[in-house]
Amino acid sequence: MKSIFSRLAFAILAVFICIYIVGCTRFTQAVYPEDTIVFVNGKAITEQDFKDETIKREISTKMLPKIMQLDSSAQTPTAGTLKILGLSADQLSEDQKRYITSIERNYPDKPINQNAIFNHLVRQEVLHQEAVNQSYIVSNEEAQETLKQANEASEQASEFDSTGQKFMEEYNKVLKDNGFNSQDDYLNWNLPKTTRLMAIQRMQNKFDEKMAAQYSELSDFPLRIAQYNAWEDYTEFLLKTANIEIKKGNYVLEYYGKPWELGSLDL
Numbered sequence: 001m002k003s004i005f006s007r008l009a010f011a012i013l014a015v016f017i018c019i020y021i022v023g024c025t026r027f028t029q030a031v032y033p034e035d036t037i038v039f040v041n042g043k044a045i046t047e048q049d050f051k052d053e054t055i056k057r058e059i060s061t062k063m064l065p066k067i068m069q070l071d072s073s074a075q076t077p078t079a080g081t082l083k084i085l086g087l088s089a090d091q092l093s094e095d096q097k098r099y100i101t102s103i104e105r106n107y108p109d110k111p112i113n114q115n116a117i118f119n120h121l122v123r124q125e126v127l128h129q130e131a132v133n134q135s136y137i138v139s140n141e142e143a144q145e146t147l148k149q150a151n152e153a154s155e156q157a158s159e160f161d162s163t164g165q166k167f168m169e170e171y172n173k174v175l176k177d178n179g180f181n182s183q184d185d186y187l188n189w190n191l192p193k194t195t196r197l198m199a200i201q202r203m204q205n206k207f208d209e210k211m212a213a214q215y216s217e218l219s220d221f222p223l224r225i226a227q228y229n230a231w232e233d234y235t236e237f238l239l240k241t242a243n244i245e246i247k248k249g250n251y252v253l254e255y256y257g258k259p260w261e262l263g264s265l266d267l
Contacts, residue, residue, distance in 0.1 A: 032044045033046050033048075035047035035048060036247050036248070037049075037050065037118070037246070037247060037248050037249060037251070038118070038121075038122060038244060038245065038246045038247060038248075038251065039243070039244070039245040039247065040122055040125040040126060040129070040242055040243070040244055041126075041129060041242050041243050042243070043125060043129070045121050045122065045125060047248075049121055050114065050117055050118075050121070052193070053117050053120065053121060054112060054117065055178055055179075056190070057108060057112050057117070058112065058178060059174055059175065059178055060108035061108045061109070061112065062174045062177075063108075063170070063171060063174055064108045064109055066167070066170045066171075066174075067167070070163050070166055070167055070170075071163065076104075076107070076109070077100060077103035077104050077107055078100050078104060081096070081099070081100050081103070084221050085221065095225060095226065095229055096225060098229055098256075099225045099228055099229055101256075102228070102229070102232060102256060105256075106120070114249075114251075115251055115252060115254070118249070118251040118252075119253060119254050122239070122244065122253065123235055123239060124196065124197075124200070126235070126238045126239050126242050127200045127203070127235060127238065128196045128199060128200055129242075130203065130238055131196075131199040131200050131202070131203040132199065134203055134266075134267045136199040136200075136202045136203045136267075137199060138195045138196075138198040138199045138202075139195065140191055140192070140195055142195075142198075143191055143194045143195040143198055144191060146194075146198065147187045147191070147194060151183060151184070151187065154168070155168070171183070203267050204231060206267040207227075207230075207231060207234065207265065207267055208227045208231075210265065210267070211223075211226065211227045211230050211231075212227070214230075215227075229257065229258075232256060232257040233257040233258050233259070233260045234260055234262075234265070235257075236255050236256070236257045236260070237259075237260035239253070239255075240255075
């Protein structure tokens with residue numbers, strides 16, 4: 001039952017962009033939301049987007065200790081990776097260290113950092129634009145059906161697992177504390193972000209297929225590490241070629257990967 005619960009817990013643990021056209025006698029002009037923080041290739045990321053992402057992170061941050069309490073097998077990314085690799089920290093390669101550092105960077109055990117949110121939102125916007133350019137488009141209806149199936153599976157799994165039931169109770173409490181009346185309420189609120197994430201994920205799946213061929217000498221977890229690091233490199237390649245215009249705040253784009261040498265990919 002622990003494996004069911006773990007999948008349930010971590011599965012539960014993603015931009016409203018509005019362009020107004022003002023008509024004039026001699027030209028039309030695009031007017032963006034006043035709370036715009038940054039433009040990414042002309043698309044606005046707003047203060048509301050920051051608030052929404054902060055809410056999602058608050059929910060994850062509150063749920064993490066509950067997961068660790070309810071599931072004794074739950075581990076941090078570092079501990080879990082070391083166990084899978086069968087290595088100690090001082091035996092890790094540079095690529096393995098980088099993988100762990102990247103996972104830990106977004107692990108919900110740290111105080112919420114606005115510059116980290118900024119970097120996450122900009123990266124997600126760049127990736128979603130690339131996914132659309134590569135014809136990966138997910139409708140609200142498709143995303144809603146996927147979420148519905150996942151939610152039903154979670155509820156069914158928890159019915160036969162007392163730990164899962166306890167988790168669902170805690171999860172519902174956290175959602176309510178953050179202004180959501182139910183899981184359906186939260187899922188509907190998160191639906192537009194989910195469609196974007198699904199499109200990005202499908203593009204990443206194709207990317208991983210290409211990297212599997214690129215790293216044909218690797219398999220299993222070592223291949224997963226290579227794919228993960230390569231995706232970070234490709235994301236930053238797209239980021240560097242994007243037109244990023246920061247309008248508010250002292251935000252800084254951060255780069256963690258290596259130069260991407262393969263150029264744009266047909267995914």
